[in-house]
Amino acid sequence: MNDSRSYLTKAIGWLRSNNPHVTEEQWAKTEEMLAKKAEEASPPTIALIGLTGVGKSSTINALFNSGVNVSHHRPCTQTAQAIEGDLYEYTGRRGTIVVYDMPGLGENLAADERHYATYCQTLPNVDVAIWVIEAPSRTISPIEVALRRLRRHCGPEVVDKIVFAANKIDRIHPGESAWIKQANMPSLEQKETTELYSNFLFESLGSEVSRPKDSIVCYSATRRYNLEVLMEQVGAHAPDDRAWLLGKVADVADFKELVDPRLLAWIQQKQHGDIRGANRDA
Amino acid sequence: MPRDIAPGDAEWDEVASRLANFMESMTASDKRRIAADEISFRRFCAHAMQHIANFLGFTLKNIDEFVRDMGWALKSGWQQGIERAQVKRLRP
Ligand SMILES: Nc1nc2c(ncn2[C@@H]2O[C@H](COP(=O)(O)OP(=O)(O)O)[C@@H](O)[C@H]2O)c(=O)[nH]1
Ligand SMILES: [Mg+2]
Numbered sequence: 001m002n003d004s005r006s007y008l009t010k011a012i013g014w015l016r017s018n019n020p021h022v023t024e025e026q027w028a029k030t031e032e033m034l035a036k037k038a039e040e041a042s043p044p045t046i047a048l049i050g051l052t053g054v055g056k057s058s059t060i061n062a063l064f065n066s067g068v069n070v071s072h073h074r075p076c077t078q079t080a081q082a083i084e085g086d087l088y089e090y091t092g093r094r095g096t097i098v099v100y101d102m103p104g105l106g107e108n109l110a111a112d113e114r115h116y117a118t119y120c121q122t123l124p125n126v127d128v129a130i131w132v133i134e135a136p137s138r139t140i141s142p143i144e145v146a147l148r149r150l151r152r153h154c155g156p157e158v159v160d161k162i163v164f165a166a167n168k169i170d171r172i173h174p175g176e177s178a179w180i181k182q183a184n185m186p187s188l189e190q191k192e193t194t195e196l197y198s199n200f201l202f203e204s205l206g207s208e209v210s211r212p213k214d215s216i217v218c219y220s221a222t223r224r225y226n227l228e229v230l231m232e233q234v235g236a237h238a239p240d241d242r243a244w245l246l247g248k249v250a251d252v253a254d255f256k257e258l259v260d261p262r263l264l265a266w267i268q269q270k271q272h273g274d275i276r277g278a279n280r281d282a
Numbered sequence: 283m284p285r286d287i288a289p290g291d292a293e294w295d296e297v298a299s300r301l302a303n304f305m306e307s308m309t310a311s312d313k314r315r316i317a318a319d320e321i322s323f324r325r326f327c328a329h330a331m332q333h334i335a336n337f338l339g340f341t342l343k344n345i346d347e348f349v350r351d352m353g354w355a356l357k358s359g360w361q362q363g364i365e366r367a368q369v370k371r372l373r374p
Contacts, residue, residue, distance in 0.1 A: 007320055011327045011348075018344045030334050037330045038323075182286060183301045228308040232315040241326040247319035255308065259301065266289060267302045 007244075008035060043089075043096045044238070044245040047122055050132035051104035055167040058221035059132055060099060063231055065092035067224055067253025084118045095249035100126060104133075105142035116146055123150065123158045127246065128238040135166040135218060136173065136197045140204040147208035160210050163233045164201060166218040169194050170225065182260040184223055194218050224255040324349050 012031050016022070022030070048056040061069055072091040076098065085102035100122050105112045123129055131143070151159045169186065170179045172194055178187040186194060198218050206212035217233050219226035231252050235243040256264060287293045328349050335342045 007323045008327075011324055014348060015327075015331065015342065015345075018348070019340075019342055022340050022342075026338050026340055029338055030331070033334045033337075034327060034330055037334075038326070041326070180297060183297045185297065185301055185304060226308075228311040228315070232311045232318075235315050235318055235322070238322075240322060241329055243322035244319040244326060247315065247322070250315075252312075256305070260286075262289075263298055263301060266294075267298055267305075270298070271302070 005035075008038065041242070041245055043098050044128075044242065044249065045098040045100070045126045046234075046246075047100045047102060047119075047126040047129035048132065049102045049104055049119065049129060049162075051106065051134070054104065054132045054134040055221045056101060056130075056132050059130065059165065059167060059230075060090060060097075061092075062221040062224060062227055062253045063234070064090065064094070064097060064249055064251055065253075066251045067222075084114060092249060092251050094251045097246075097249055104131075105146060106139040112142055112146075116149065119146065119150060120154055123161070124154055126161070127242050128234055129162040130165050130234065131162050132165045132167050133201075135169045135171070136193070136200075138200070140201065144204055144208060147205065151208065156210065159208060160215075161237050162209070162215065163230070163237050164205060164216045165230060166197065166201060166216065167221055169197075169218045170220040170223045172197065179223070183263055184225065184255060184258040186225075224253040224258060227252050227255065321349070 008031070012027070012034070016027055046060075048060065050056045057069075061067055064070075070090060070092060074089040074091075076087045076089055085100060087098070087100050090097050090099050102118055102122065103111070103115050105115055133140075133143075147159050147162075169190070170176060172186070172190050174187075174189055174193075178190050179185075180187055198216060201216045202212050205216065209215050214233055214236060217226065217230045219230050221227075231250055235246050235250075238246055287297065328345050331342055331345060
């Protein structure tokens, strides 16, 4: 959400017209207190899970700092029980989020066990979690096992706040050189491989989560591809009354900046005309 | 080898129309998110308002509706949500 003030005015307007018994003075006080509560709401908190190099930092920059590497990155004092990974305050162009950056699974069993303990401790306290996977990784079974255990130990609501984010789809088969740079789009073959991979994730993780279709997003952080959908799902997996806080600080990197301007101009020209009609008939 | 395509190339039309569709779906996603954020904000307000009303000593009517109608509005648009809420309010 870009303008919480205008939402606040709308909300108060609705309540006011439905509650004529409340006095003007009470409304004034109410609006003031509500604005204060909205301002004082604790910053949105995100858990990031994933092996080193899968693109966790790139993803946060893509979603909350229009793709630019952030300079303001303040480590938080860790809580009494040490957690593995990093806990930091991330300040993008629109505001601050708290990030728990945690290691991914699949390196070795002993490490996985420690990481699992970290997830158990952390996930109940975050608004949403982004589990970053590097497409087309097939090392999904440790994740499946962890989800099953998490569901049992921490409750299904903890598992249902996870978005599975398959990054780097620009590199998916037949490889990075197939990516259509001019349009910043996957080639048809890459698109097909991405669909296959998405189905594979769906089959592997689908039984562990409540809304598998929504919980799996294939994207590219550095190509800024499909980030809007990732951001939409991040909001959708956050608590009902806190998603707006994520929206407030969202600053999604602009995909169009990486598209050949001639293509954009051509599309704009055609937009009034027949491009989609022709495509549908084809 | 990556090479540039240009208007007139066989590939150009296919790529451009795929790109147009993709951009449209991104815009739609963005809109859905913004609408969902607005509802989320209403939920937040509803919770906060219960406390505020208690504190200031009045009761709020229709606070559940306040959120519910907006949930419906996500599917049908903001304006229609307001209208529906108003129609319901006028019902005896
Ligand atoms: N090709 C490609 N590379 C990416 C993408 N996202 C991140 N990377 C690269 O992957 C490397 C690791 O990224 P980083 O965000 O530091 O990963 P982290 O260790 O998980 O935080 C960097 O060189 C990034 O530029 C992507 O979508 N496509
Ligand atoms: Mg990192």
